[in-house]
Amino acid sequence: MGLLSKKDAKLITDPLFDNNPITIQVLGICSALAITADLKASIVMSIAVLFVLGLGNVVISLMRNIIPSKIRIIVQLIVVATLVIIVDIILKAFAYELSKTLSVFVGLIITNCIIMGRFEAFALANGPWKSFLDGIGNSLGYGAILVIVGFFRELLGSGTLLGIKVLGDPIEKTGVYAFGYENNGFMLLAPMALITLGIIIWVQRARNTSLIEN
């Protein structure tokens, strides 16, 4: 990569795998699970977080020398809340149906621990460009998990991907349904999001044994 130095590139690639915000840092699970019942909502949620975290990190990093440390939490919350309001209004204007599905979870990006966590851990101590890369990297890592969970839940739960029937038509018995396959509606319910994520963590830690907890 010519544009980015090796160190900068690491800021983006690290959170994607070995320092993933969801599976390793345990941040941002709150709003991650409830909206992963279909792939489209997961993708939109990831983009929203990408926007808020990328921009928020830059803003906080620019203000890091003038924020009194005693009231920094409130300042950070106000910055995030403003960005989230922008996202919410854009969603309502251009994707109204989707904003109904996401309902309160757009608002809950404000308290998404991933955002506060990155502000505290990174943006308050680093320059704007590095903070921007860190924000992008972490929200991509977050988005990756969301998309994986959303992919499996939509595929196994309703037999579709992004609303397209990839497994055939369950009513007319085409595709795999002709062989007696049935959709597992349980995948769409809340508990399976948790179990799917548990299995992702299992796979990840089985591949990289240095991540195992004692």
Add this chain to the structure above:
Amino acid sequence: MEHLELFFKAIFIDNMVFATFLGMCSYLAVSKKVSTAVGLGAAVIFVMAITVPLNWLLDQYILQEGALSWLGEEYAEYDLSFLSFIMFIATIATMVQLVEIIVEKFSPALYNSLGIFLPLIAVNCAILGGSLFMQSREIETLGLAFNYGVSSGIGWFLAILAIAAIREKIRYSNVPAPLRGLGITFIITGLMAIGFMSFGGMLTGGDEPEATEQPVEILEASVNSEVEIIDVEVTEEAIELVNNEKEIIE
């Protein structure tokens, strides 16, 4: 009766952790020991009992469409609901700070046991989620809003208490190495959520829903097999007719 229904619904059916995944971060981070889990759970109940009714007042008298009409005629058409995120989170952050100061002054013992958890609470999704759900579910009175805050807090408290107790025990079990810690906690939470789903039928009374569902199913089946070109409107009318007939027969 209304209060009782909301109370049980918020604790068991719409449980913050198991049904809506709110407050998962602190739920996972602070559930290694029962005693700390109790401290955080108590703090959450306390803060929710204050912030939900307060945000209800804000929503009702400042933010909603037409809420400003008490100021005078010319303000009656203002709709400030786009500001609700920022108002709610500001209220929560200030209230947490205020509660911290008050508790420190009047009850140092309680402060010592809650102390470290209070600042954490400002960014707990369960607290903001409580206020946002209160807004989107259009809770009607201040009393109900208070009830909703307390009972969702209790639901969260129950969840973190249960998982902390299980995690204390599971330390002596032989869990597959890659699942240890976070992985097994997720899977246990999933299993607990399946258990909590069984509360779903708690508040639907008797046979009423079945009676209305049955004719619709039969009708749809017959429509699909016999005539496929019927308009949607017509089928809806037919469903109504069948329902009416059934009522008359009964």
